[in-house]
Structure formats: C-alpha cells, structure tokens
C-alpha cells in the first residue's frame with residue numbers, strides 16, 4: 252500500500268500534486284513518500300508478537316540519510332554492506348548495536364571501521380574473512396562479534412541475478428562441517444565472539460515456502476552449535492520479501508513475520524530480519540518528462556543511468572502520466588532514455604496516454620533505484636525529494652556539470 256494516487260486526474264504523492272514538484276525541481280527526479288515508508292516499517296515492527304526481535308533495513312535498497320533517519324526514528328536497525336553505508340547510518344544517528352555488517356568482500360579498513368563503531372555483528376561469509384576480522388580485532392585490542400552466514404541451498408525463485416541462497420551462489424558458507432569448525436575456532440579465540448547465524452536467500456520472493464525451508468535449516472544449524480555448547484544471541488533470516496511491481500501478489504510483512512515466528516516459536520534466540528525492497532520500493536517514484544515521440548517510442552529525460560533495473564534484470568515498472576486529463580493518445584509505448592545503448596529502456600509495451608512535454612511517474616522505483624544510479628554518458632545524477640503530507644523538501648540536490656568533473660585531475664593544472 253502506498254500514498255501515490257490520482258485526485259481529479261492529477262497524480263499526488265500524499266497531499267502534494269506531483270506536477271508542482273516537477274516544476275520546482277525539474278525532471279528527472281526521485282520522489283519518496285514518508286507516510287509510505289513509515290507504514291511499511293510499522294507493518295514489520297508491529298507484526299512481531301514478542302519484543303525479542305530486530306528489524307534491520309537493508310540500506311543498499313535506498314540509502315539517503317534523510318530516509319535512514321525516518322526509519323531510525325521508528326526503532327529500525329540497519330543491514331549494511333560497506334564502509335560507505337556504515338558512514339551513512341552513523342550520520343543518520345543509528346544505534347551501533349542495531350547494525351549488521353553483511354557482504355562477501357569486506358576490506359580491512361571496512362572491518363576496522365565496523366569494530367571501532369561497535370556494530371552488533373559482522374555476518375561472515377568465508378573462513379578467510381573470519382581470520383581477517385580476527386587479525387584486525389586483535390590489532391585493535393578488541394573483540395569482534397561475528398555470526399556465520401550459511402548457504403541453506405534453498406531456491407527462492409525469481410531472476411538469476413537476485414537469487415542468493417542456492418549452492419553455487421557466491422554467498423554464505425555451504426559446508427556444515429566447515430561452519431562447525433569455524434564456530435569452534437571463534438569460541439577459542441580471544442578476539443572473536445559468536446553472536447548468531449544468518450542466511451539471506453534472495454530478493455523479490457513471492458511465497459513463504461522458501462522462508463520456511465530456510466528457517467528449518469537455520470534451526471538445524473543452531474541446534475548443532477548448541478551441541479557444541481555454543482549459545483547464540485540471534486538467528487538472522489535476511490530480507491527478500493517481494494513487492495507488487497506488476498500484478499504480483501507477494502505475502503505481506505505480517506504474513507512473513509507470522510510464518511517466521513511460528514517456525515521459530517521454540518527458540519530462545521532473537522529473530523533478526525533484513526527487509527529492503529518491501530519497505531522502500533513502493534515508497535518512491537521517478538519523475539521523467541517526454542522529450543520526443545518517435546514511432547512507438549517515448550524518448551524521455553530519464554535513462555538507465557537513473558534507473559538501471561529494467562536494463563539489468565528486465566525489471567518491469569508500471570508508468571503513470573501525472574495528468575490524466577491533459578494527456579492525449581493512449582497507445583502502446585516503449586519508454587526509452589537518451590543513452591547510447593539499446594538496453595536503455597525504462598518500460599516496454601506499456602499502454603498509457605502521453606504526448607511530448609508530459610511528465611510521467613515510473614512507479615515502485617524507491618528500491619534499487621537512485622542507489623544504483625551512475626554518471627554514465629556524463630549525466631548528472633537526479634535530485635531526491637521527500638514528501639511529508641502536504642509539504643515537500645529536497646533531500647539531495649541535482650548534480651551539476653561541475654560535480655561531474657570535481658574529482659578529476661585536469662592535465663593542464
């Protein structure tokens with residue numbers, strides 16, 4: 252459920268007419284609804300029946316500091332995958348004891364930053380990473396909290412690029428024997444402390460069966476650790492819940508939480524989850540103007556550098572015209588950007604009314620939208636705008652041409 256709706260033929264975000272935002276900040280531009288973000292995080296937090304849990308928003312899906320602050324104020328923790336994301340959540344005022352540091356390739360400096368900031372846990376994905384964390388912690392004279400991300404060999408379906416929990420995917424440790432040996436190593440180390448086990452099986456997951464399978468495998472592993480005398484603080488089941496981009500009907504956050512609580516009802520450990528997309532996707536849209544019409548193409552001012560998902564995963568986004576009344580012909584269009592690549596499309600075979608100069612909203616663009624944007628074709632990145640009821644404010648400026656070359660060293664200087 253989101254707060255983007257037509258009122259008298261004009262598309263509104265909460266109480267704000269989106270054409271006012273497009274006139275104020277020009278296009279392309281990302282717009283987020285605060286109410287939608289709050290509703291989604293509340294849906295997770297309020298679904299838990301016991302307080303023994305932690306919801307860690309996956310920062311990779313949407314990382315603007317103003318957005319992170321909204322979620323932090325709701326009591327949310329964060330799942331991060333880089334030193335940059337750690338920097339962002341700390342600037343947003345995050346409680347370090349609610350930060351999970353995930354990711355397969357943490358560098359020494361990122362690990363040191365995590366230890367110095369006292370994060371809740373490093374979710375480790377290989378023995379080499381574990382030994383590296385141990386060494387960095389030892390050099391700093393600290394004890395690093397770690398949990399082992401295991402690979403449960405569960406296929407969550409969906410696009411190959413976003414499935415993460417099958418044997419052969421690069422994520423997690425697959426061999427139970429290796430995990431038990433590593434756990435013993437952690438128990439005997441003066442610089443490490445084991446706090447949990449973790450798995451994350453994929454993204455845009457549309458059913459609960461794969462979560463049930465992953466929860467059962469997590470329990471089997473936690474029991475094996477208990478047999479070794481190793482007690483854990485938490486079981487982390489990752490994120491991945493899907494969203495309705497184009498008629499899909501994923502389970503609700505409430506159904507997911509009920510399913511996990513039921514599967515894990517006998518456990519003493521805290522439950523941690525790491526939702527990203529299901530909180531941020533439908534809270535954001537990308538505004539873009541039709542520059543030209545050619546045959547069946549709407550050539551717009553946003554491109555794959557602004558929203559990569561269609562080019563990367565053939566992802567489908569619904570598209571709405573901001574002004575239903577002003578628009579003319581309803582036709583089946585391919586919506587493409589100005590970038591010199593045939594993969595530069597934002598939507599294909601989409602039936603909407605449109606004419607040149609109309610402004611369109613690419614729906615459900617809040618997750619993996621702005622965060623994946625780039626300067627390809629030397630295009631400045633879009634601004635980001637946050638709507639709060641009948642007010643709106645800029646939360647990231649449009650990049651300028653000078654921003655594009657700011658870090659470059661001119662050979663003539």
Ligand SMILES: Cc1ncc(COP(=O)(O)O)c(C=O)c1O
Nearest residue numbers: 309451454490491525526527528
């Ligand atoms: C470790 C981890 N946790 C959480 C997420 C968030 O997934 P989603 O945005 O699908 O909820 C991801 C996404 O790839 C991830 O890799």
